Amino acid sequence: MKFYIETPRLILRDFQESDLDSFYELDSDPLVHTYLGNNPVLDKNQALETIYKVQKQYEEFGIGRWSTIEKSSGNFIGWSGLKFLNEDWAKYTNQYDVGYRLMPKYWGKGYATEASLAALEFGFTTLKLKEIIGTANIENKASIRVLEKCGLKHIEAFKWKDIDCYCLKITKEDWESQQI
Numbered sequence: 001m002k003f004y005i006e007t008p009r010l011i012l013r014d015f016q017e018s019d020l021d022s023f024y025e026l027d028s029d030p031l032v033h034t035y036l037g038n039n040p041v042l043d044k045n046q047a048l049e050t051i052y053k054v055q056k057q058y059e060e061f062g063i064g065r066w067s068t069i070e071k072s073s074g075n076f077i078g079w080s081g082l083k084f085l086n087e088d089w090a091k092y093t094n095q096y097d098v099g100y101r102l103m104p105k106y107w108g109k110g111y112a113t114e115a116s117l118a119a120l121e122f123g124f125t126t127l128k129l130k131e132i133i134g135t136a137n138i139e140n141k142a143s144i145r146v147l148e149k150c151g152l153k154h155i156e157a158f159k160w161k162d163i164d165c166y167c168l169k170i171t172k173e174d175w176e177s178q179q180i
């Protein structure tokens with residue numbers, strides 16, 4: 001399944017095997033995994049398996065995270081977008097989640113927010129979802145801030161493994177009311 005969405009500074013598209021080297025650079029970086037359970041991938045095969053897994057999600061559920069490309073450089077900067085939580089995932093199974101994971105050199109430029117706003121639009125207009133959640137380690141202030149900037153509201157705290165997390169949510173009505 002192909003996806004291609006443009007924002008002012010980014011291209012959001014389906015994962016491709018040719019992303020492997022950059023994807024491995026992203027997902028093997030311990031800094032990136034600070035609030036994700038500190039479990040970076042150890043070899044390229046693991047990274048390739050993730051690419052295949054997401055490609056399978058596209059076919060099964062019509063959605064999955066997107067490779068995120070910086071227009072000005074053409075570089076893969078990480079991933080962003082929506083995921084259908086089909087696996088047993090805390091108590092949010094069967095919901096749609098907005099998320100992101102970027103290489104540190106691209107942090108602090110507003111990219112996660114820009115990509116996530118596009119993902120919400122896709123979710124509410126193309127997929128016709130009624131609500132979208134986002135979750136983050138409560139210590140992951142940057143991630144929580146991204147969700148807040150996109151209009152998600154705090155719902156509750158919960159535990160993922162031993163990690164304290166927040167769940168935030170936006171409904172289609174709330175999203176529509178924040179469109180100009």
Ligand SMILES: CC(C)(COP(=O)(O)OP(=O)(O)OC[C@H]1O[C@@H](n2cnc3c(N)ncnc32)[C@H](O)[C@@H]1OP(=O)(O)O)[C@@H](O)C(=O)NCCC(=O)NCCS
Nearest residue numbers: 032100101102107108109110111112113136141142143145
């Ligand atoms: C979370 C992440 C995607 C954010 O990406 P980003 O492109 O830097 O995010 P943005 O620039 O769109 O927005 C970040 C916001 O958080 C704020 N922020 C960053 N660090 C912060 C901190 N330590 N405390 C409070 N706010 C912080 C920024 O100031 C900005 O808010 P502002 O625009 O109001 O100033 C990036 O840090 C990342 O990839 N981290 C590793 C993977 C990860 O943790 N993913 C999320 C899993 S839930």
